[in-house]
Amino acid sequence: MKKYFNWANIRLVLIVLLLAFLYAFTTKRNENRKLCNTTVEFQDGEQLFITHEMVNKLLIENKRDVSSIRKVALDLNNLENTINQHEMVEKAEVFVSIDGHLKAVVKQKTPVARIFEGSGSYYVDYKGTRMPLSAIHTARVPLVSGGVDNKNKEDLYELFRMIHDDEFLKKNIIGIQVLPSGSLIMKNRNFNYDINFGKTINMEKKFKNYKAFFQKAVQDSSIYNYRIINLKFTQQVVCTK
Structure with missing residues (x-):
């Protein structure tokens, strides 16, 4: 009885063996x-x-x-x-x-504020984690003094992110003081007035009011006359000369 070989299957087996050899060879060579x-x-x-x-x-x-x-x-x-x-x-x-x-x-990490605590300071990054100062670069972020603790830190971190994400606020707000009452006093980069922000409620509305006030006050030059800008009342901005 004659036996017939399936050359197609034999070729397939040889190809598989060749590929396996090449893979093992290249893997070994790559490892070394x-x-x-x-x-x-x-x-x-x-x-x-x-x-x-x-x-x-x-x-x-x-x-x-x-x-x-x-x-x-x-x-x-x-x-x-x-x-x-x-x-x-x-x-x-x-x-x-x-x-x-x-x-x-x-x-x-992206720092959004620098917290002063005792005789030292540290950054808070965008995700709200503590970040040490760097010996090679100083971030231009708001300098924060006063009490930052477990009770108010989440609201403050949200405030810091809002300032960081807004080009106008990022350029202008350089300092934040946290008072024992929980109210905030902010400092502007180019003007001497204090911003009485109140507590960390209605923050978006307060910042919107402040930007509208700032734009108008710069146009008519009245901004140089004010000593305190009060944002506590969300329906209006109260200015003190």
């Missing part, structure tokens, strides 16, 4: 490959509170020569976690290319 360089990229092009060198040091785990690190020895998740634990970093992504190029894309 060493890193050639590292790159640190700051999201949005910003490089403010930390430097490329700081992040790069975390990437290569304090080794001096990047070419001494094998790709197989890399734990990308661990590297990401290490960078994310830095007090200036909001989020980091780390990946390595086939040719051994290690790259980190870093998004830094």
Whole structure:
């Protein structure tokens, strides 16, 4: 009895074996490959509170020569976690290319206020977490004094975000004093008057009233005559000379 070979199946098996061999070969070769360089990229092009060198040091785990690190020895998740634990970093992504190029894309925290407490100070970032001062950059954010505690901090953080997100307020409000009563006194960058904001209620309406007042008062130059701008009453702005 004659036996017939299915050459199509044999060719398929050979192709599968060849692909498996090539995959194992390239995987082994890739594992033994060493890193050639590292790159640190700051999201949005910003490089403010930390430097490329700081992040790069975390990437290569304090080794001096990047070419001494094998790709197989890399734990990308661990590297990401290490960078994310830095007090200036909001989020980091780390990946390595086939040719051994290690790259980190870093998004830094965004400070929205600087809180003065006792003899020191610290930043609060956009998400409401504490952030230390940086030795290489000072953020232009409102300086906040007075009592910031667990009772009022969430409302204050919302206020800080509102100021940060509004170009006019961001440029003009430079200081906030929190009074024991919970009321706020704000300082304007270019004028000497105090802004009596009241408590952290109806905040959007109060800021809307203030911007409308400011635009009119600048146009007729009456803004130079006022000592206090009272925003506590949401139906009107009361000015004291």
